[in-house]
Amino acid sequence: MEGKSIVSRQEPVLHLDTNARRNFIKFHNKLGEKPNSTVRFFDQTDCYTVHGNGDCEQVAKIVYKSTAYVHLLLPDDKKETLQYVAMSKSNFDLAVRELLLVRNLRVEVYVKRSFDWHLEYSGSPGNLLQFEDILFSNKEVLVGNSIIALQLKVEAGTKRRVGVAAVEQNDCTFQLLEFVDDDFFTELEATVVLLGPKECLLPSAEGEYAAVKALLERNGVMITVPKKESVANRNDLLQDLNRLLRFAKGQQEDANGLKELQLQLASEALRVAIKYLDLVNDAGNLGHYELKQLDLKRFVHLDAAAVAALNIMPKPGTHPSMPSYRWQSILGVLDHCRTPQGHRLMAQWVKQPLRSCEILNDRHNIVQCLLESPHTLDMLSLDYLKRIPDILMLTKKLMRRKATLQDLFRIYQVILRTPKILQLLIELDNSTVQSVLCAPFKSFLEDLTGLKQMVEQVVDFEAIEKGEYLVKGSFDSRLMELQQTMAELYKKMERLQSKCNEELELDGKLLKLENVAKLGYHFRITLKxxxxxxxxxxxxxxxVIKGGVRFTSDKLEGYADEFASCRTRYEEQQQSIVEEIIQVAVGYAAPLTSLNNELAQLDCLVSFANAARSAPTPYVRPKMLPEGAGQLQLDDVRHPCLELQEHVSFIANSVEFKKDKCNMFIITGPNMGGKSTYIRSVGTAVLMAHVGAFVPCSLATISMVDSILGRVGASDNIIKGLSTFMVEMIETSGIIRTATDKSLVIIDELGRGTSTYEGCGIAWSIAEHLAKQTKCFTLFATHFHEITKLAETLSTVKNCHMAAVADADNFTLLYQVRPGVMEKSFGIQVARLANFPEHVVQNAQEVYNEFEDEHADKQNQTDKDLLDKIQVAIEQLSTAGNNTEINVEDLTTLVAQFAKDIKQLDSDYFKSVLSTTEA
Incomplete structure (x- = not known):
């Protein structure tokens, strides 16, 4: 075996003899090709390995930040070689977390048993069950674990009926929906954005499903096509649901009567998802799932382009602890949450802006109340909430019978702390806080009274103070006997401690009696x-350690051994009792889940308040008007991400839309002048208001919208085989199909990537359609100055520009929105700002001047030709005027041609004369 680099201290060595190397290479070759979306690991007992070029490079970069750790596995004859990367167990865990949670790839792990390798366990972004201990053990779970399954049925024409089943394994929920979609699957994309699945199960990746597959891949969702079954039986679904669902008290425990199952396509999709995830064979799932029907009309429609345009979500792999997290995305701006469940819910809220005026007013009321009570806000954020563990993960451990007494005690602590949170909220004396937060908290705490009492009866709190989690000795006679023995042994060790202190003539405070795993009880003194x-x-x-010297004596060692023996028997005796306790605690899973959700909601609302007051300029409460009210006014709107960056002094601008008076702004101005930032600021403020947050303005009046649609930025999507222009057209076609008069649309630089005239024509056509037919609120930033002429024919279209000042030597961007059209382009000045070499800039200016002169010459020649024609027309009209026998139709034709020629002449005088005449 040879390597291509020096082995680092962190990198284990792969020990295989000649025969083992040959056999392993042979086995690996037998496995054959695999999809690029799958990474295979091999458990080599003392380390883990990956093999093959693609897997090796990817894992080496994750684990070692370098491909220098890719080695060659060589048999003696060196005929067949195989690349590999070896890693320790901790680095294997690191790689699996990255691959499943960040890169959305599938992972397989092979283990050797009885001389043969077997696929021991596997996982995918939507199916993490077999990797939960690796992924979430002692770590905060900040991401959802959602998977969807789809079924498609072609209806008349180009319509498609789509059935969707979503499974959220963290929250134990099934959500079903069905809808009729167009051939572009506009509603499906909105559903994918709303649910944020990691993986999608499709019956096929071809035929009718090819377009669905392309859409899902565009949105970063892994595609899985499960193996086809010989017989698909609806009764299988009913049997599985009867075992998985949590039925209400008094409700008949039969899924057959549930109205949600009337959605036949969605029900079939759910059956496939349950089978793929193997939910029924996990005892922790039984009796804990909830079935809901998802209503898309509850939420503001967002497409993937708008999510990207508004920077709603951070880059994959970004953690809230990273310094850049706060200003990279809207989620980062708003997410000041203190609990893992709060982080998860906040990520859900920003992707699911609401269309319910009532819920939004409740959220705004609570945020305002918290801001008016800064002491309470600080207490909740800095003290109480940050002490709340992830109840959802603790509850899942209970359900899977993997919980310990320590887990149970952590749940107990939450039940103890929640009344203190409740008392703080009651003291706010606010009716919305009372109905939305206090009342549910009281109800769930009452439901958990029995669990609290059981923990107090069973758990030994004195032992916890010493760092041990034990059942009270009084709970069982055998435990009582062992506990008394341990107490006597502990007293004897304390007497030895006093004796040792006297013999060594030490201050009693410096001699410690300690218990450490592997060493047992011992004494410790300082190094000096x-x-x-x-x-x-x-x-x-x-x-000998940094903290001092550990030592013992024959007597202490004897007592310590006897104590350890008693402790072992005590733990064995209490294990059966703990199992019974956990079994009882599982019955409280439902109120614990509800309490978890309520604490997550509180955490998000507290986070909104913290985001509002901690901004460089505090946010304000938006005044929300019903859908169709036709008003959007944002005074001094700022971009929340940009203003958080260091050394940025943000220049605020305003916008005002009013139905039938102004529904479109066409914005011109130089590159880097702030057009994109301005239109994104407006879209971001509207989104923030619809999730219940305050907004970065001095005043905000917002009519609720049914959708926020965006087309900002231009970039190729090489992986998907789409050009800049094609990406642009796909996103814009979605806007045209989806937008209504209640929508907000932001479009930036539409029409690039094709010829100037075609681009301008497409941009004009779309702008005119949105202004005349759709009549939605639209911000349309463009470099095609021709489009500004729309304002001359449509009264609801207004022009504005980003101001800039330029002279022979200087060019200054003012970043201020001013009415009217920017008459001049400043591309060459921007190039100079970007430190282009001066000779390049000069050359650009010369070429520009040549084109301008050429255009002017052509225009002058055109004007000369037109003037000649006009002169002839005037003479014809003069002659016709003196001819009393001329036909009226011929005269009309001459006048029309004369007017047409005049209009083609680039003359403000003639234009004004004609417009006055026509008026």
């Missing part, structure tokens, strides 16, 4: 007292 200890032969040193 080491010399005193070494002179006394009654004691022997067992360990």
């Amino acid at each position: 007292d080491d010399s005193v200890l070494r002179k006394n032969k009654n004691y022997r040193i067992v360990d």
Whole structure:
């Protein structure tokens, strides 16, 4: 075996003899090709390996940040070689987390049993069950674990009926919906944005499903086509649901009567998802799932382009602890949450802006109340909420019978702390806080009274103070006997401690009696007292650490061994009791889940308040008007991400839309002048208001919208085989199909990537359609100055521009929105700002001047030709005027041609004369 680099200390060595190497290479070759979306690991007992070029490079970069750790596995004959990367168990865990949670790839792990390799376990972004211990053990779960399944039925014409089943394994929920979609699957894309699935199950990736597959891949969702079954039986679904669903008290435990199952396509999709995830064979799932019908009309429609345009979500792999997290995305701006469940819910809220005026007013009322009570806000954020653990994960451990007494005690602590949170909220004396937060908290706490009492009866709180989690001895006679024995042994060790202190003539505070795993009970003194200890032969040193010297004696060692033996018997005896306790605690899963959700909601609302007051300029409460009210006014609107960046002094601008008076702004101005930032600021403020947050303005009046649609930025999508222009057209076609008069649309630089005239024509056509037919609120930033002429024919279209000042030597961007059209382009000045070499800039200016002169010459020649024609027309009209026998139709034709020629002449005078005449 040879390597291509020096092995680092972190990198384990792969020990295989000649025969083992040959056999492994042979087995690996037998596996054959695999999809690029799958990474295979092999458990080599003392380390893990990956093999093959693609897997090796990817994992080496994740684990070692370098491909220098890719080695070659060589048999003696060196005929067949195989690349590999070896890693420790901790690095394997790191790689699996990255691959499943960040890169959305599938992972397989092979283990050797009885001389043969077997696929031991596998996982995918939507099916993490077999990797939960690796992914979430002692770690906060900040991401959802959602998977969807689709079924498609072609209806008349180009219509498609789509059935969707979504499974959220963290929250134990099934959501079903069905809808009729167009051939572009506009509603399906909105559903994918709304649910944010990691993986989608499709019956096929071809035929009718090819377009669906393309859409899902565009949105970063992994595609899985499960193996086809010989017989698909609806009764299988009913049997599975009867075991998985949590039925209400008094409700008949039969899924057959549930109205949600009337959605036949969605029900079939759910059957496939349950089977793929193997939910029924996990005892922790039984009796805990809830079935809902999802109503898309509850939420503001967002497409993937709008999510990208508004920077709603952070880049994959970004963690809230990272310094850049706060200003990279809208989620980062708003997410000041203190709990893992709060982080998860906030990520859900920003992707699911609401169309319910009532719920939004409740959220705004609570945020305002918290801002008016800064002391309460600080207490909740800095003290109470940050002490709340992830109840959802603790509840899942209960349901899977993997919980310990420590887990149960952590749940108990939440039940103890929640009344203090409740008391703080009651003292706010606010009716919305009372109905939305206090009342549910009271109800769930009452439901958890029995669990609280059971923990107090069973758990030994004195032992917890010593760092041990034990059942009270009084709970069982055998435990009581063992506990008394351990108490007597502990007293004997304390007497030895006093005796040792006297013998070594030490201050009693410096001699510690400690218990450490593997060593058991022992004494410890500081390093500076080491010399005193070494002179006394009654004691022997067992360990030296930074914190001091650990030592023991024959008697102490005897007591410690006896204590450890009793402790082992005590733990064995209490294990059966703990299992019974956990079994009872599982019955409280429903109120614990509800309490978790309520605390997550509170955390998000507290986070909104913190985001509002901590901004460079505090946010204000938006005044929300019903849908169709036809008003959108944002005074001094700022971009929340940009203003958080260091060394940025943000220049605020305003916007005002009013139905039938102004529904479109066409914005011109130089590159880097702030057009994109301005239109994004407006879209962002409207989104923030619809999730219940305050907005970065000095005043905000917002009519609720049914959709926020965006087309901002231009970039190729090489992986998907789409050009800049094609991406642009796909996104814009979605806007045209979806937008209504209640929508907000932001479009930036539409029409690039094709010829100037075609681009301008497409941009004009779309702008005119949105202004005349759709009549939605639209911000349309463009470099095609021709489009500004729309304002001359449509009274609801207004022109504005980003101001800039330029002279022979200087060019200054003012970042201010001013009415009217920007008459001049400043591309060459921007190039100079970007530090282009001066000779390049000069050359650009010369070429520009040549084109301008050429255009002017052509225009002058055109004008000369037109003037000649006009002169002839005037003479014809003069002659016709003196001819009393001329036909009226011929005269009309001459006048029409004369007017047409005049209009083609680039003359403000003639234009004004004609417009006055026509008026």
